Amino acid sequence: MTRFGKQEGAKKGYNSAKRGRLSHNPQIAFLGNGYTVNFWNRSGNAVSANGIVEFYEQTRSFISDIKITRVLADSGFYSKNFIKQLEKDNIDYVIATPIHQYFQRIIYNLENWTTVAEGIEVSEFEYSHHNADWEGGRRYIAVRQELKKSQEATGKQLRLFINESYYTEYRHSLYVTNDEEATPHEIWNYYKPRTNDENVIKNLKEGFGLSAYNMKSFWATEAVLMTICLIFHNLITLLVKNIIDPGGKRKTLRSLRMEYLIVPAIMGKDGRDDVIRIGLSNPKRKNKFIQILERIADMEVIFYCNAVEIGELI
Numbered sequence: 001m002t003r004f005g006k007q008e009g010a011k012k013g014y015n016s017a018k019r020g021r022l023s024h025n026p027q028i029a030f031l032g033n034g035y036t037v038n039f040w041n042r043s044g045n046a047v048s049a050n051g052i053v054e055f056y057e058q059t060r061s062f063i064s065d066i067k068i069t070r071v072l073a074d075s076g077f078y079s080k081n082f083i084k085q086l087e088k089d090n091i092d093y094v095i096a097t098p099i100h101q102y103f104q105r106i107i108y109n110l111e112n113w114t115t116v117a118e119g120i121e122v123s124e125f126e127y128s129h130h131n132a133d134w135e136g137g138r139r140y141i142a143v144r145q146e147l148k149k150s151q152e153a154t155g156k157q158l159r160l161f162i163n164e165s166y167y168t169e170y171r172h173s174l175y176v177t178n179d180e181e182a183t184p185h186e187i188w189n190y191y192k193p194r195t196n197d198e199n200v201i202k203n204l205k206e207g208f209g210l211s212a213y214n215m216k217s218f219w220a221t222e223a224v225l226m227t228i229c230l231i232f233h234n235l236i237t238l239l240v241k242n243i244i245d246p247g248g249k250r251k252t253l254r255s256l257r258m259e260y261l262i263v264p265a266i267m268g269k270d271g272r273d274d275v276i277r278i279g280l281s282n283p284k285r286k287n288k289f290i291q292i293l294e295r296i297a298d299m300e301v302i303f304y305c306n307a308v309e310i311g312e313l314i
Helices: 052-062 080-088 101-109 165-169 184-206 218-244 253-261 283-298
Strands: 027-030 036-040 070-073 092-096 114-117 120-127 138-146 170-177 265-270 273-278
Touching (some): 027 184, 036 218, 052 080, 092 184, 101 120, 101 138, 101 170, 114 184, 120 184, 184 218, 218 253, 218 283, 253 283
Parallel strands (some): 070 092
Antiparallel strands (some): 092 170, 114 120, 138 170
16 A cells, blocks of 8 residues: 555555555455455565464454355465464465466476366466475466457466567466365366455455555554454445345445435424435335335344443443
8 A cells, every 4th residue: 555655664665556655565354255354554565474374363363253164365475384374274275376487487387287268277286395394395276378368367477488479378377275185177266256355455445445544653554444444344344245235246335325325315304203304316216225224224233242231232
């Protein structure tokens, strides 16, 4: 998240949007159903793998009553210590892997590619790092997408072979996993929903103002950003999933704000009763709004809070 001042923790580091600018480098954990369950702010020069084991352990403690069947993570979490911790905890994982030069050579020389869709192939191999601390080899899943046949091909081109035609033909993705039973195609399918998290992050930035809140104090900034992610965002997600559009597509806060959250109204009287008159003239929108209000009235909310007695919250 790019910063334009001298706030605490604003340092030069990896910033794909504005190279060389000061930034913060946060990390976020999600449940597969769209809720955010942890947030740490970090200085802009923090290495991607910095503190991820502690972040993972804290996240697990926050959701200790939920059974986690699989961990999906982007390439910033490709870390020996993190992978070994997951294996120690007997957690299945699929983690995106940076395609360094030694992986580029392996992928380039693979022959056992299997076609799973038009222009998309998968393969696998075992690789053991030279560093003995990795303690043996692991299973890697490679995906390549042909640019001519897949217009929305994702992944990286093998820059090591930039002077060969292969470079312009394919994009590649690479994943490490401890799942020895699933096929390469199944492993890739396990990972693909994680891309939805990128849409959540985009919504947090553009709709919830995650990038805009920035104070002099590093910890004040983190407190605000945690509130946005873990309270405000989750309440809106709960509202959408259970009230506004159960089973429907995810909605951005921008669209929700204009459709449901900013509606003109005026207080009035109906005899002796106080009433609120909502300025909705479109019949379909009016009926939808009435349905939402009825669902809210019927909604049962369970509070998980030990700060006060339950009776005080009702």
